[in-house]
Amino acid sequence: MTTLAIVGAGRGLGAAVARRFAAEGFSVALISRSQEHVDELAKEVGGADCAGYAADVRDPTALTGALDAAARDLGPIEVLQYSPLPHRDFLRPLLDTTVADLTGAVEFSIYGPVTAVRQVLPGMRTLGRGTILFANGGSGARPNPRVAGTSIAFAGEGAYASMLHTELAPENIHVGQLIIPGAITAGDPHTDPDTLAATLWHLHTDRTGFRVFARDLD
Secondary structure, X not given: OXXXXXXXXXXXXXXXXXXXXXXXXXXXXXXXXXXXXXXXXXXXXXXXOEEEEEOOOOOHHHHHHHHHHHHHHHOOEEEEEXXXXXXHHHOOOHHHOOHHHHHHHHHHHHHHHHHHHHHHHHHHHHHOOEEEEEEXXXXXXXXXXXXXXXXXXXXXXXXXXXXXXXXXXXXXXXXXXXXXXXXXXXXOOXXXXXXXXXXXXXXXXXXXXXXXXXXXXO
């Protein structure tokens, strides 16, 4: 059995993706900053092969440790989803954003993904297959000066993901990005968590394109 690891697991998108992949036979590792949070989320998702691991994505040692423990406990990580919600501190207007304000955003959206990918890549190569999924807000495709830190950092994350898509395809490791403009909203035909989970499952199984949009950008 192989594992889906969700970095930045929450009760909306993370839980929906966990349920979808678990129904398809995956073990599921839920990673977030609070052990209490991921333990409760694992109980909600259900199943003996779903477990939570605490790690802050801005702490490389903690993040690699969580991914290592997940692979050891649940089985090799075949699918990595990187989708933590940005901190409010990153959402400042452009002209109010300082170098210090950007530090956290870059750690969150560039250093974090690089750390996670480098940790799981050897296992995917051993398996001979893998999928790396990125989920970003609308500023991941269209910079928004009202949320400058996230827009700048998401640009770097998207560039990294796009390059990975090209570089890893010959190794049967697929990389995809889901852009979610606006809020994730239960019942919305485009951004309901279960709808988004189905899209991410399709990105994993279809393995052709790189970027898809949950809905058109305004």
